[in-house]
Amino acid sequence: MLSLRHTVQTVERRSYLVREGEHPAESRIVLSGFVFRQKLTGAGAREIVSVHLPGEIVDLHNSFLTVADHSIQALTRAEVALVPRAELADVAARHIQVARALLVETLIDGSILKEWLLNAARRNSSARLAHLLCELAMRLRAAGLGELGRYRIPMTQEELADCLGLTQVHVSRLLSGFEKQGLIERAGRDIGISRWQPLVNLADFDPTYLHLFDAEAYPA
Amino acid sequence: MLSLRHTVQTVERRSYLVREGEHPAESRIVLSGFVFRQKLTGAGAREIVSVHLPGEIVDLHNSFLTVADHSIQALTRAEVALVPRAELADVAARHIQVARALLVETLIDGSILKEWLLNAARRNSSARLAHLLCELAMRLRAAGLGELGRYRIPMTQEELADCLGLTQVHVSRLLSGFEKQGLIERAGRDIGISRWQPLVNLADFDPTYLHLFDAEAYPA
DNA sequence: CGTTTAATTGAAAGCAGTCAAACTATGTGG
DNA sequence: CCACATAGTTTGACTGCTTTCAATTAAACG
Numbered sequence: 001m002l003s004l005r006h007t008v009q010t011v012e013r014r015s016y017l018v019r020e021g022e023h024p025a026e027s028r029i030v031l032s033g034f035v036f037r038q039k040l041t042g043a044g045a046r047e048i049v050s051v052h053l054p055g056e057i058v059d060l061h062n063s064f065l066t067v068a069d070h071s072i073q074a075l076t077r078a079e080v081a082l083v084p085r086a087e088l089a090d091v092a093a094r095h096i097q098v099a100r101a102l103l104v105e106t107l108i109d110g111s112i113l114k115e116w117l118l119n120a121a122r123r124n125s126s127a128r129l130a131h132l133l134c135e136l137a138m139r140l141r142a143a144g145l146g147e148l149g150r151y152r153i154p155m156t157q158e159e160l161a162d163c164l165g166l167t168q169v170h171v172s173r174l175l176s177g178f179e180k181q182g183l184i185e186r187a188g189r190d191i192g193i194s195r196w197q198p199l200v201n202l203a204d205f206d207p208t209y210l211h212l213f214d215a216e217a218y219p220a
Numbered sequence: 221m222l223s224l225r226h227t228v229q230t231v232e233r234r235s236y237l238v239r240e241g242e243h244p245a246e247s248r249i250v251l252s253g254f255v256f257r258q259k260l261t262g263a264g265a266r267e268i269v270s271v272h273l274p275g276e277i278v279d280l281h282n283s284f285l286t287v288a289d290h291s292i293q294a295l296t297r298a299e300v301a302l303v304p305r306a307e308l309a310d311v312a313a314r315h316i317q318v319a320r321a322l323l324v325e326t327l328i329d330g331s332i333l334k335e336w337l338l339n340a341a342r343r344n345s346s347a348r349l350a351h352l353l354c355e356l357a358m359r360l361r362a363a364g365l366g367e368l369g370r371y372r373i374p375m376t377q378e379e380l381a382d383c384l385g386l387t388q389v390h391v392s393r394l395l396s397g398f399e400k401q402g403l404i405e406r407a408g409r410d411i412g413i414s415r416w417q418p419l420v421n422l423a424d425f426d427p428t429y430l431h432l433f434d435a436e437a438y439p440a
Numbered sequence: 441c442g443t444t445t446a447a448t449t450g451a452a453a454g455c456a457g458t459c460a461a462a463c464t465a466t467g468t469g470g
Numbered sequence: 471c472c473a474c475a476t477a478g479t480t481t482g483a484c485t486g487c488t489t490t491c492a493a494t495t496a497a498a499c500g
Contacts, residue, residue: 021428039334042424045342049334061331064324069331069429092319099312099319104284106326111281111289113333114259114269121340121385122265125456156478165341170456172479188465204262208241209289345488376446387489392447408497 004091006081017072017080018059026082027063030054033078034154037070038162048163050112051075051136051154053143057105063088075154108211115209120165123204128164129174130203133184135210137193142212149193224311226301237292237300238279246302247283250274253298254374257290258382268383270332271295271356271374273363277325283308295374328431335429340385343424348384349394350423353404355430357413362432369413 008031011017017035018024028035035052037059049070052058058072063085092099119128133153141148153160157175158168166174178184183199185192193199228251231237237255238244248255255272257279269290272278278292283305312319339348353373361368373380377395378388386394398404403419405412413419 037334039338041338041342041347047338047341049337060323061327064320065327065331065431065434067428067431067434069431070334089320092323093316096313096316096319099316099323100284100309103280103312103319103323103326106323106330107281107285110326110330110333111285113330113337114257114290117269117333117337117340118259118261118267120337121267122261127261158478167457168479169458169481173456173481176480208287211285211287211289214285378446388447389449389490390488393449393488396448 004081004083005087006083008079008081010079011074011077013074013077015074017074018062018068020068020071022068023066024059024062024068024085026084027060027088028058028072029081029083030056030058031079031081034075035072035078035080036075036159037072039070046162047165048159049116050109051163053139053145055143057102060088060102060106075159104214108215111209111211116163125164125166125170126174126177127203128166129160129171130178130183130199131205132160132163133191133193134200134203134205134207138207138210138212142210142215149196151191153189153191224301224303225307226303228299228301230299231294231297233294233296235294237294238282238288240288240291242288243286244279244282244288244305246304247280247308248278248292249301249303250276250278251299251301254295255292255298255300256295256379257292259290266382267385268379269336270329271383273359273365275363277322280308280322280326295379324434328435331429331431336383345384345386345390346394346397347422347424348386349380349391350398350403350419351425352380352383353411353413354420354423354425354427358427358430358432362430362435369416371411373409373411 006029017028020039030052032054034054035058036048037050037052038046038048040046058080059068062068063083088102092102119131123131136153137149137151140146140151145151155163156168157171160166161168161171164171175184175186178199179186183193183195183202185194199205226249237248240259250272252274254274255278256268257270257272258266258268260266278300279288282288283303308322312322339351343351356373357369357371360366360371365371375383376388377391381388381391384391395404395406398419399406403413403415403422405414419425
């Protein structure tokens with residue numbers, strides 16, 4: 001076990017951790033709660049480009065690039081560790097396994113981005129939403145946050161829509177559709193995937209891209 | 221200058237370098253020509269998730285992850301260097317600047333993926349196409365392959381469409397639209413951006429996400 | 441020069457968006 | 471603990487961007 005010099009910060013839902021264009025002096029690791037990265041178009045449309053669970057490093061970018069190319073916001077109230085910019089680089093330079101772990105994390109991050117791009121570009125709205133529900137189910141379980149297919153969706157329909165490039169209205173219709181088809185059950189934001197395999201089929205979901213095995217092989 | 225054990229391979233247009241699901245024994249660096257990464261949906265729709273110019277490392281993934289989460293194909297006839305799986309890891313372990321360069325390249329890769337995701341999810345078709353034309357213009361110039369805004373598009377309309385999540389038919393209509401509006405000139409696949417600023421405005425293009433400066437700071 | 445591959449054009453259909461209003465939760469202060 | 475305010479969700483009617491299907495033209499290639 002190795003120690004990183006850091007401070008802990010508690011942030012409220014929707015507060016910004018980093019704004020696009022800034023160059024913060026530290027990188028962040030999620031300790032509890034959920035955090036997401038977003039980008040805006042000039043016209044003001046928002047896209048959530050990734051969601052981060054406890055244990056994940058949200059912004060290596062800030063330690064190794066000069067400009068933040070996206071904003072980071074809290075999806076729920078969250079605790080994050082702030083690691084000084086130089087600290088991560090120093091530790092990585094001294095411990096090659098750390099450097100390797102950072103690279104692996106970043107490659108997995110890229111893999112998920114590719115799947116999200118495929119999703120947004122080439123799957124219809126219901127497959128897209130189903131895909132996200134499946135991904136959240138697997139990642140939450142992998143993070144030790146509940147059993148597979150039974151969880152509280154950590155975001156509003158508007159935020160779901162912004163993960164998917166859809167509108168909130170359409171997400172609402174899709175969710176009630178899934179419910180009517182008996183694919184899911186809902187109580188507020190608590191969701192239960194009633195029939196996993198049919199939902200996986202609808203979603204065209206194959207968890208390979210999550211590289212869950214690779215992630216375990218090199219814990220940070 | 222440091223040397224990597226490698227072999228050189230020449231590949232024809234459209235041949236596969238890596239197929240999704242494989243676990244090749246080497247990573248690839250583009251020496252000449254263009255190469256792209258693609259993913260397919262279960263229904264067979266294709267999305268090109270990135271395009272790679274000479275000098276770029278296409279698949280660190282294969283050295284550091286256990287399964288290829290996407291396919292790699294030649295966009296044009298190309299020369300690629302094959303670096304054995306262990307070689308990159310060894311060199312990175314011995315030279316921390318190499319490890320850092322690999323990480324920076326991967327972070328930039330992720331930044332471009334985020335922009336493509338924003339593009340596919342939140343911009344309309346004309347902004348999307350214009351955005352790609354601007355990106356190619358800047359990256360080609362940065363790679364020393366011609367002056368800004370005057371180049372040969374290295375792909376067919378179908379491939380353009382697959383970069384954008386559109387159909388070939390629609391890309392055709394959009395391109396002639398741009399031409400009619402005097403934004404671009406065309407002669408076959410040779411393109412000239414006649415009015416850079418209006419195209420940039422239409423595209424909502426801001427090159428920050430390419431991190432061209434960061435890339436220069438750490439040449440591989 | 442013939443054959444294959446790529447690009448253009450037109451007409452029609454459909455998925456998801458937009459606008460608007462009603463309804464339901466959630467939360468806060470009196 | 472209720473009343474009110476705010477935030478989030480549902481539902482309906484209508485619009486429109488992009489796709490689909492199909493046929494033609496142009497370019498590239500051997």
